[in-house]
Amino acid sequence: MSTSFFEGVLSSAALSGTSILYATVGEVIGERSGIVNLGLEGVMLVGAVIGFVVTAETGNPYVGVLAAALAGATFNMIFAYLVVTRRGNQLASGLALMFFALGLTAIIGKSYVGKPIGGLKDTPIPGLANLPQIGHALFEKDLLVYSVIPVAIAAWLLLYRTSWGLRMRAVGEDKTVAFAAGLKPHRLQYQALFVAGLLGGIGGGHLSIAYTKTWQEGMTAGAGFIAVGLVIFAAWSPIRAILGAVLFGGAVAVQLQLQARGSNVSPFLLDMIPYVVVLVVLMLFGRVKGRVVPAGLKNVFEGTG
Amino acid sequence: MLNRFLKLVAWSMAGAAILAAAACAGSSSAPNAAAGADGHAPFTMGVIHVGSKTDAGYNQAHAEAAAVVQRNLPYVKVLEAENIAENADVSRVIENMISQGAKFIVPASFGYLDPGLDVASKHPDVMFDHPAGFKQADNFHTFWATSDQQSYALGIAAGKMTKTNKLGFIGGFKIPNVIDTINAFTLGARSVNPKAEMHVIFDNTWSDPGKEAASTNALADQGVDVITMIVDSPITIVQTAEQRGIYSVGFHSTEVQKYAPKGWISGIGFTWGGFLTREIQSIEKGTWKSNPKNLLGDLNTDMVTLAPWGPAVPNDVKTMVEAKIADFKAGKAQVFTGPVKDNKGSVKIPAGQKGDPSLVNTIDWFVEGVIGQGS
Numbered sequence: 001m002s003t004s005f006f007e008g009v010l011s012s013a014a015l016s017g018t019s020i021l022y023a024t025v026g027e028v029i030g031e032r033s034g035i036v037n038l039g040l041e042g043v044m045l046v047g048a049v050i051g052f053v054v055t056a057e058t059g060n061p062y063v064g065v066l067a068a069a070l071a072g073a074t075f076n077m078i079f080a081y082l083v084v085t086r087r088g089n090q091l092a093s094g095l096a097l098m099f100f101a102l103g104l105t106a107i108i109g110k111s112y113v114g115k116p117i118g119g120l121k122d123t124p125i126p127g128l129a130n131l132p133q134i135g136h137a138l139f140e141k142d143l144l145v146y147s148v149i150p151v152a153i154a155a156w157l158l159l160y161r162t163s164w165g166l167r168m169r170a171v172g173e174d175k176t177v178a179f180a181a182g183l184k185p186h187r188l189q190y191q192a193l194f195v196a197g198l199l200g201g202i203g204g205g206h207l208s209i210a211y212t213k214t215w216q217e218g219m220t221a222g223a224g225f226i227a228v229g230l231v232i233f234a235a236w237s238p239i240r241a242i243l244g245a246v247l248f249g250g251a252v253a254v255q256l257q258l259q260a261r262g263s264n265v266s267p268f269l270l271d272m273i274p275y276v277v278v279l280v281v282l283m284l285f286g287r288v289k290g291r292v293v294p295a296g297l298k299n300v301f302e303g304t305g
Numbered sequence: 306m307l308n309r310f311l312k313l314v315a316w317s318m319a320g321a322a323i324l325a326a327a328a329c330a331g332s333s334s335a336p337n338a339a340a341g342a343d344g345h346a347p348f349t350m351g352v353i354h355v356g357s358k359t360d361a362g363y364n365q366a367h368a369e370a371a372a373v374v375q376r377n378l379p380y381v382k383v384l385e386a387e388n389i390a391e392n393a394d395v396s397r398v399i400e401n402m403i404s405q406g407a408k409f410i411v412p413a414s415f416g417y418l419d420p421g422l423d424v425a426s427k428h429p430d431v432m433f434d435h436p437a438g439f440k441q442a443d444n445f446h447t448f449w450a451t452s453d454q455q456s457y458a459l460g461i462a463a464g465k466m467t468k469t470n471k472l473g474f475i476g477g478f479k480i481p482n483v484i485d486t487i488n489a490f491t492l493g494a495r496s497v498n499p500k501a502e503m504h505v506i507f508d509n510t511w512s513d514p515g516k517e518a519a520s521t522n523a524l525a526d527q528g529v530d531v532i533t534m535i536v537d538s539p540i541t542i543v544q545t546a547e548q549r550g551i552y553s554v555g556f557h558s559t560e561v562q563k564y565a566p567k568g569w570i571s572g573i574g575f576t577w578g579g580f581l582t583r584e585i586q587s588i589e590k591g592t593w594k595s596n597p598k599n600l601l602g603d604l605n606t607d608m609v610t611l612a613p614w615g616p617a618v619p620n621d622v623k624t625m626v627e628a629k630i631a632d633f634k635a636g637k638a639q640v641f642t643g644p645v646k647d648n649k650g651s652v653k654i655p656a657g658q659k660g661d662p663s664l665v666n667t668i669d670w671f672v673e674g675v676i677g678q679g680s
């Protein structure tokens with residue numbers, strides 16, 4: 001029952017790319033409102049542990065996913081309070097919260113390490129699941145995998161096709177101007193970070209509830225930072241984030257598939273593939289015109305609202 | 306609008322707080338026997354874990370050992386700390402345990418070696434036992450147990466039970482004792498099934514459930530139908546293997562079977578409880594310093610054992626494995642018996658010769674049958 005290299009990579013990319021893509025889309029929304037959250041790793045961990053605990057206690061993975069989302073959003077509200085209301089330094093606040101989350105989640109999850117859960121089961125899509133090459137890889141997965149691309153598209157619509165998105169992006173470009181135009185920058189940033197937290201929480205939840213069905217301290221293992229990096233790679237677009245997550249997930253999958261197939265290259269070199277791919281893409285496309293950093297990421301806003 | 310939004314925030318915060326409180330209430334600390342309850346002089350021992358005590362792996366093996374000490378010597382007070390980083394944190398934890406009266410410390414992680422030695426040099430009256438360390442001092446001994454004989458024997462089970470002739474291994478890092486295990490397992494499998502080949506993935510981390518799940522899937526995609534591993538916690542790999550409908554062989558703790566009720570074959574478990582009990586007794590008697598400074602257990606000691614068989618293992622396979630174990634115990638068989646070729650075709654151990662026991666610490670080549678993995 002050995003599968004093709006392509007199918008193996010695709011299947012693995014779909015799984016490992018999913019949690020990263022949720023988090024990346026969330027971070028795009030946050031950064032569009034003018035806030036960089038280096039604590040995303042912590043948001044994902046909080047989502048992962050609360051999602052796992054609730055799934056273990058209720059036996060219902062969907063309740064677990066919901067709890068993961070709300071927990072991620074709640075945790076992100078602490079960050080929002082620090083950087084929006086208290087105007088703390090974004091980078092320092094994010095990192096501090098990441099370390100806080102590492103400890104907090106280890107305590108919360110302490111008695112849940114090694115607890116078996118049913119978790120989110122695969123739901124094959126009738127018909128599509130039997131397609132050659134891509135059937136098992138893409139259409140025999142869990143519901144969170146199926147919904148991640150629609151969520152990214154929805155995020156794009158939210159940002160570019162709703163007045164809320166327009167207002168939020170205006171805040172991300174220039175808070176002072178947005179404020180002068182009668183918008184409430186702080187409220188909009190809180191909302192953006194709430195949505196970002198929901199998505200980051202789901203990303204972490206997917207890792208613990210669906211993908212690995214285990215909880216382990218620090219299990220996100222840097223996925224949150226990769227998501228922050230992919231936002232730049234994706235030029236702050238949720239649609240391009242899909243490409244980024246697929247590329248990154250695919251590169252991780254390629255190196256594992258190569259090892260499994262007995263490649264004669266050192267595993268240390270293979271381990272570098274995902275990062276080399278990201279670097280190469282950034283070098284090739286880094287200077288494309290129209291790649292606009294939300295200007296607010298560079299400024300400090302002193303007004304209220 | 307703002308009020309509604311703030312309300313939502315407040316509600317979700319309250320919800321998360323309740324969840325967190327429930328989670329904390331669920332965890333309980335291990336009971337410590339009251340020192341000196343039976344008139345015996347009190348003795349305090351400290352064990353530091355790098356991960357969680359319930360990881361069904363490396364850390365759980367050490368935690369179970371502490372529990373065995375507690376059962377054997379009820380007057381001993383066992384202090385345990387989990388999830389301690391391999392840096393100055395562990396030094397502080399050890400100092401803290403010593404200030405609570407600990408006379409015996411088990412810094413149970415490879416990376417605790419240097420910080421442990423450092424603290425030990427300041428406390429000559431406190432004895433240390435470190436797992437798998439390669440440096441010793443007068444009050445700092447090291448211990449481990451060889452497991453390549455068990456790996457060879459379980460390789461026999463894997464070689465007999467595979468239908469695709471493809472076995473898989475997921476390792477944390479490409480280091481000698483991991484290579485040694487892979488080689489022993491492969492030799493065992495090929496001794497009964499010359500067509501068996503071993504596919505190896507190194508994750509370059511001892512603990513990353515996401516990568517472990519992806520590695521298991523990559524091997525299963527490749528047609529591998531028996532999987533084994535050396536990572537800190539085998540839970541994710543064994544669970545994913547079960548989901549994919551393939552067999553698994555565990556490593557570290559004997560408590561992994563529940564994650565793979567169908568596909569479990571067996572596993573290697575390290576059982577340090579008896580050894581640590583004897584260490585405490587010799588500290589009390591004052592003879593500890595004359596113990597071997599680096600103690601390496603094997604099948605003939607109580608430091609390493611096989612996990613119970615899974616339901617899928619046929620009786621003739623069990624008999625073959627157990628017979629091989631008996632041969633190893635009696636010294637009638639050796640894992641590396643020449644001729645042994647590496648996977649590039651050159652003879653590494655000539656016919657008629659046996660492998661040097663120090664290979665476990667130096668080996669950097671794979672035996673014939675291991676696919677790829679250039680250096």
